[in-house]
Amino acid sequence: MIAGAGIGGLALAAGLRKQGLPVTVFECRNSLAEVGAGISLWPNALAALDQLGLGAEVRSLGGQVASGGVRRPNGTWIQRVDRDAYETALGEPLVVIHRADLLDVLRAAVEPSSLRLGIGVEGFEVGANGIEVRLSDGSTEIAQGLIGADGVHSGVARQLWPQVHLRFAGYTAWRGIAQFGLGIDHVPGETWGVGGEFGFLPLGTDRTYWFATENTAEGGRASEGELTYLRDRFGEWHAPIPAILAATDTTGPGHVLRNDIYDRALTGKWTHGPVAVIGDAAHPMRPHLGQGGCQALEDSVVLSRQLSSGDPPAQAFQRYESARRRRVRRIVRESANLGRFIQAPRPFAPHIHRLASMMPEGLLIRHLAGVAGRDALD
Numbered sequence: 001m002i003a004g005a006g007i008g009g010l011a012l013a014a015g016l017r018k019q020g021l022p023v024t025v026f027e028c029r030n031s032l033a034e035v036g037a038g039i040s041l042w043p044n045a046l047a048a049l050d051q052l053g054l055g056a057e058v059r060s061l062g063g064q065v066a067s068g069g070v071r072r073p074n075g076t077w078i079q080r081v082d083r084d085a086y087e088t089a090l091g092e093p094l095v096v097i098h099r100a101d102l103l104d105v106l107r108a109a110v111e112p113s114s115l116r117l118g119i120g121v122e123g124f125e126v127g128a129n130g131i132e133v134r135l136s137d138g139s140t141e142i143a144q145g146l147i148g149a150d151g152v153h154s155g156v157a158r159q160l161w162p163q164v165h166l167r168f169a170g171y172t173a174w175r176g177i178a179q180f181g182l183g184i185d186h187v188p189g190e191t192w193g194v195g196g197e198f199g200f201l202p203l204g205t206d207r208t209y210w211f212a213t214e215n216t217a218e219g220g221r222a223s224e225g226e227l228t229y230l231r232d233r234f235g236e237w238h239a240p241i242p243a244i245l246a247a248t249d250t251t252g253p254g255h256v257l258r259n260d261i262y263d264r265a266l267t268g269k270w271t272h273g274p275v276a277v278i279g280d281a282a283h284p285m286r287p288h289l290g291q292g293g294c295q296a297l298e299d300s301v302v303l304s305r306q307l308s309s310g311d312p313p314a315q316a317f318q319r320y321e322s323a324r325r326r327r328v329r330r331i332v333r334e335s336a337n338l339g340r341f342i343q344a345p346r347p348f349a350p351h352i353h354r355l356a357s358m359m360p361e362g363l364l365i366r367h368l369a370g371v372a373g374r375d376a377l378d
């Protein structure tokens, strides 16, 4: 049984179906509709999707990015990555896709009768005959194995490790989609300022996915509206940032998403007997490497492979944890460190930008390949 039909839960259900293993996925939301955001899928995630037989479809629905870099708000480059070097090292371009399209592809690979929308997992007891899982409609179900794919606020992880708490990272992130084609004039990438950044990537030829971060208090909201605030905040930054924000739709809820950023102390444990967690439920990470969803996909592929052995879930879960722990811990740590650099306040920010500009491109690319290259999962 899987709790949560997000990226990790759906990918795992698709993987288990491929292996011929029965599964039921409970999702507390009534629909899987996603609004207002893209997601970047690095070659490591595309390789995981290939193993599920879904890579080609995802590539066909997204925009491709193989060059880019990091700039200062005045447009001067801190780091720039050349297309050939990138593709040689990472194996193929990064794909940027609307989250709704990614979930549609994953959902279509899941046996329809195994997906139960509008029913949340509320808790569980492990007994001699299996796991008794309490559901939000008041019923209970017995499962041989339970996998929490229920995201950053995971109830499954909370029940297993009540002492582990989320940590507010000290900043918030906005995401949106603009009716704006980057064309060949605008090189995608990120722009680092003082205490925040703005990034943009092509979502096909006529749309752009953008994101921004800023140091703020937890739970804050812009009184004048998020988009109005952002247009003012980034109004003086280099082209095409003001134009991207101007071309972002203001109507309807959810067109600009705002999420406070959290991670948590590394528990080192993602399994307990016949219960396991994957994706953000196991290892929430800051978004700066664009790897949270990619790692959820890797988890799903590794775990479905382990479960196909036919061993009891507890043994397969243990092997999944051993196989994944080292790599994921490194990525969680690096995402946090990168976040600290990017969010650095005055007077540190200009020094950090200068240091980052001194990193040789070859070293940067080699490092990126270890995190996000096609072969990184193997």
Ligand SMILES: Cc1cc2nc3c(=O)[nH]c(=O)nc-3n(C[C@H](O)[C@H](O)[C@H](O)COP(=O)(O)OP(=O)(O)OC[C@H]3O[C@@H](n4cnc5c(N)ncnc54)[C@H](O)[C@@H]3O)c2cc1C
Residues within 6 Å of the ligand: 003, 004, 005, 006, 007, 008, 009, 026, 027, 028, 029, 038, 039, 040, 041, 119, 120, 121, 122, 149, 150, 151, 152, 154, 155, 173, 174, 175, 211, 259, 278, 279, 280, 281, 287, 290, 291, 292, 293, 294, 295, 296
């Ligand atoms: C600003 C920002 C930008 C990001 N950019 C990227 C990026 O470019 N690339 C990338 O790879 N990652 C990115 N990420 C990270 C990525 O979004 C997450 O890592 C990814 O969504 C995790 O997938 P998941 O399946 O573990 O969790 P989720 O996608 O959060 O899915 C969890 C699901 O569980 C459901 N659920 C919750 N509780 C219950 C319950 N009790 N019972 C049943 N269902 C439940 C939820 O409704 C949800 O559908 C970004 C994150 C942020 C905040």
